Amino acid sequence: MPIPIDQITGLLLAGGRGMRMGGVDKGLQMLRGEPLALHVLKRLASQTGPLLISANRNPERYASLGAPFGATVIADTLPDFPGPLAGMLxxxxxxxxxxxxxxxxxxxALPADLAARLADALDAAGADIATVATVNAQHEVSIHPVFALLRTSLADDLAAFLHAGERKVRAWYARHKTVEVTFADERAFYNVNSLQELADLERN
Structure with missing residues (x-):
């Protein structure tokens, strides 16, 4: 049974410290005249039902970006920026x-068919989590675990994992039935880690 789009909540993860960018709020850095977060929101909005934005700083700015999409801004309930799993929780x-x-x-540049492909794989496998893998020209496989479709019924288990002091995304996934979906275009999952990388992306 295919998963209906209105049964998928989109979550934009913008709650990190941006340490490799000198501590700036990464999602608010500009690319081609728009904040990075807005580029991602536009792509998520076409693939999901309700939208959430996980942001631990500048909530008013994110609320403004999310308003045209009806997005709600949420913040981590755990202190000290404990990583993407906290935002997922x-x-x-x-x-x-x-x-x-x-x-x-x-x-x-995340793919326009991200939700559909992850949903099909999760449904077909009867899995709890579907995440992304890519293969480059040298046939090397990369896992992109923060791109993931999850059953919301996993919340209590994730809370217990985090309260036990665990932080690693893939270690939590290993506790559940997880399927990896291979995408051919590695560039679609390119993430901007520094201001130099952002400047390079602007030029290309």
Missing amino acids: TGLRAAHTGFMLGAPCDTP
């Missing part, structure tokens, strides 16, 4: 749908 708790699709705010 807040999203799982806030979602009113059976599934949630997470994507980081610094990946402006």
Whole structure:
């Protein structure tokens, strides 16, 4: 049974510290005249039902970016920026749908068929989580775990994992039935980690 789009909440993950960018709020850095986060929101909005924005700084600015999409801004319930799983947990708790699709705010080219392909794979495998893998020209496989479709029923287990002091995304996924979906275009998952990378992307 295919997963209906209105049963997938989109979660933009913009709650990190941006340390490799000198501590700036990464999602608000400009690319081609728009904040990085807005590029991602536009791509998520066409693939999901309700939208959430996980942001621990500048909530008013993110609320403004999300307003045209009806997005709600949420913040981590755990202190000290404990990583993407904390944002995922807040999203799982806030979602009113059976599934949630997470994507980081610094990946402006994410695929238009991301939700559909992850949903098909999760449904076919009877999995709890579907995440992304890519293969480059040298046939090297890369895993992109923060791009993931998750059953929102996993919230309590993730909360217990985090409260035990665990932080690693892939270690939590290993506790559940997880399917990896291979995408051919590695560039679609390129994430901007520095101001230099952002400047390079602007030129290309």
